[in-house]
Amino acid sequence: MCGAVEVEVTGAIGSIIHCHCSLCRKSSGTAYATNGFVASAEFRIAKGASKLKAYVFKPGRERHFCSDCGSPVYSSNADNPDYIRIRLGILNDDICERPMSHNFVTSRANWDDLDAELPRYDEFEPGR
Secondary structure, eight states, rough: SSSEEEEEEEEOOOEEEEOOOOHHHHHHSSOEEEEHHHEGGGEEEEOGGGGGEEEETTTTTTEETTTTOOEEEEEEETTTTTEEEEGGGGGOOOOOOOEEEEEOGGGEEEEEOOOOOOOSSSSOOTTT
């Protein structure tokens, strides 16, 4: 968000999901987090590696975030070091891959209506 950390993804992003579990909701502060897997060899911190801090979620599992603005960047798992999980919202460039599912929907926020027919605007809603 602040620009202190920049990443490069040179390969495909796989297994993209919208995760509604309570942990993703709490760590993102939103109804769900959109995550995808990238081969570790195809992911690089292009700028600001020293700004990254990690929260040990479980032994061997870390969530890496910008120490300046708190934006989540990626998660790592010692049991699967060949891949990292990124939050797609951190990417500036368009991607061709698409989400494959909504997961942990029984944990979704009670105000989140997956099939909502809400109006859509290119900017703020009228009157704001």
